[in-house]
Amino acid sequence: MMLALALAYAVAPLATDMYLSALPRMMNDLGTEATGVQLTLTTFMVGLATGQLVIGPLSDRWGRRRPMLAGTAVSALAGVLCALAPSVEALVAARFVQGFSGAAGIVIARAVISDRAGGSGAARSFGVLMITGGVAPVVAPLVGGALVDPAGWRGIFVVLAGIAVLMFSGVLLLVPETLPARLRRGGGLVTTFRSMGGLLSDRGYVGYTLAYGFGFGVLFSYIAASPFVLQNVYGLSTGTYAVVFAANALGFTSTSAVNRRIVGRFGPRRLLRTGLTVMVTSCALLCGLATTGRLPLPAAAALVFVAASSLGLVAANATALATVRAPHAAGSASALLGALQYGLGAVVSPLVGLGGESTAVPMTVAMLTSACVAFCGGVLLTRGSLNPGAIDAS
Template identity: 70%
Template sequence: MITGGVAPVVAPLIGGAVLGAAGWRGIFLVLTALAVLTCCGVFVRVPETLPPRLRHGGGLTTTFRTMGGLFSDRSYLGYALAYGFGFGVLYSYLAASPFVYQHVYGLSTGAYTVALAVNAFGFTSTGAVNRRIVGRFGPRALLRVGLTAMLICCAVLCVLAAKGRPPFLPAVVLIYLTASSLGLVAANATALATARAPHAAGSASALLGALQFGLAALVAPLVGLGGEGTALPMAATMTASVCVASLGGLLLARRDRPPREGGRTDVGVVQAGPSQDGG
C-alpha cells in the first residue's frame, strides 16, 4: 500500500533524471525494461497461493456478477469511494504541482523536487504510524480522522486560492498535511473494503485499483483546464475529490459491520465456502 502511494510521487523525480540523461525516448525504454523485469519476477518468484480445490474457471459473466455484487454493498462502495477519490486528491496535486510550484511561486526545479520528496515522506511516515496504532484505535476511526483532516486542509487551501495567490508557507503546510492524511485513508479504506468481501478479495482489490487509476486519468486534464497561472484549479479539484471521498467513507459506510464469518455478507455474490476469484 505504501509503495503504491509513494510511487506516483517519486515517479516524476526519477522520470526527470531519466529525461535529462536519455531524453524522452529513454523514459519509454526504462518503462519497457521495468515491465519485462516485473513480468519475469512474477512468473519466476510469485507462486499461486489459492488451493486447486478453490479455483474456478472464471469468465466475464462471473467477473461482472462479482463486481455487481460488490457495488451493491453500500459499505464497500463507501470505502471504495474514500479510497479512489482520496487518491484523486493526490493526483490533482501531482498534475498541477509543477505549474503551481514553479509558475505561481517561482520555485526552481531542485526546490520543486524537494517539495515532492517531503510530501512523499509525509505519506510514507503516516502509513508507518498507522500500522502501529491501528490495533489500538481501529481502521474505521483512523479512516475518519484521515478524511476529516484532508477535508479541512483542502477546504482551507481552496478558500485561500480563491482570494488570490495563497501564502507560500501555509499552502505548503496544507498540502503536506493532506498528503500525510492520505496515508491513513488509503491503508484503512483498503482494509475495510476488502474485509467486506473476504471470499472475493481479488475482485474487491482490483476494483479499488481500477477506480484509483481511472480517477487519475480523469482529474489530470480537469486540473489543466484551469490554466497554469493560479493555484485555484488544483485546490478546487482537490476539494471536490475529498468531498466525494468523505461522502463515501463518512456517510455511506458509517453503519458498516464486519461480515459474519461462515454466513452471507451484504455482498450478494460473496458466500462462505469456495472463493469467487483468485484473490
C-alpha cells in the same frame, strides 16, 4: 513475497511521477500544448482503470500468477514503445498499453494479500504496499529530474522499461500461487459481472471504495497540476519542484508506516475517519486561500503536505475494510477499488488543466471536491455498517 508484490504495486507511481518534471520539455519536443502532454497521463490512468477491471476478475478465474506475469512482461515492452514514440499521438497510445498491462501488478497484489489475511493483518500488509507507493513518488521525481538533462524524457521511459523487467523477475521467483484451483470462480463474464453487481449493492463496500478512490483523487489532482502550478505559478526550478514533490510523498509514506504500527490498537475504521477528517479540512483551507488570491507558497506547500500525509491513514484502512467484505471475490473487489482510483485520475488530469497554467484554483477545487466525496463515503455511507469477519472493524 511482500517485497515482490510491493515492487509490482509501485508501477503506477513510478510511471506517473518519474516523468512529471519533463512535461514542459515534452510539450516543446513533441510540438503540442500542455493538454497534449497531460493526455499521456490521462490515458495511462485510463489504462490502469480498465486493466484492473479486466485482469482482477480474470485472476479470480485463472489464479494470480499467470495474469501477473503476463501483465508485467507487456508493461516492459510498452515502456520501450513509449521511449520510441515519434509523436504525442503514438506516445498516448503506448501509455495506454503501459497502464493496462501494469494494472496486473496493482490489482493482483491486493488480491494476493486478501487471499492470505484479513482484519488488522490485512491492513498491516496493505500498509506495506502503501509505504512502497509512497516511497516510489519520493524516488521517482528525483530520478526523473536527474535523468531529464542527460538522457531526456525518452531515457526516462527506457528506465521504466527496465524496472518492469525487474518486476517480472520478482513475481516469477518470489510470488507463489495463492488461489487454489478449488477456490477459483468459473462461469465466464456473466458470473463476473454478477459478482461485481453484488459488491456494488453492499453499502459498506461502496462507502469504503469511495473513500479509497476519491482519497487518491485528492492526490491525483495535485499530481496532474503541480508541474505547472509550482514551476509556472510559483517559479520553482525543475530540481526544486522534484524536492517539494518528494517531500509530499514522504509525508504519505511516513503516515502509512505509522498507521501500520497502530492499526492493531485503534482499528482501521477509527484511523480511516481520522484521516478523512484531516484531509477534507486541509483541502478546504487550501481551496479557500487559493480562490481569494491569498495562497503564498509556504501555505500552499504546508497544506498540500498535510493533505498528502492524511492519505496514509485513508488508503490502507479503506482497502482492508472494503476487501474483507468480499472474501469470495478478492480479485473483483480489488478491481473495483483500482478502477475508481485510476479512473478518477484519468478524469482529473484534463480537468485541472482547463483553468490554464497560471492559477492554482482548478487544482485546489478538484482536491476539495475529491476530499468531500471521500469523507461522505468513508464516514457517512459506512455508518452502522459492520465488516463480516473483521474482529476490529469498529
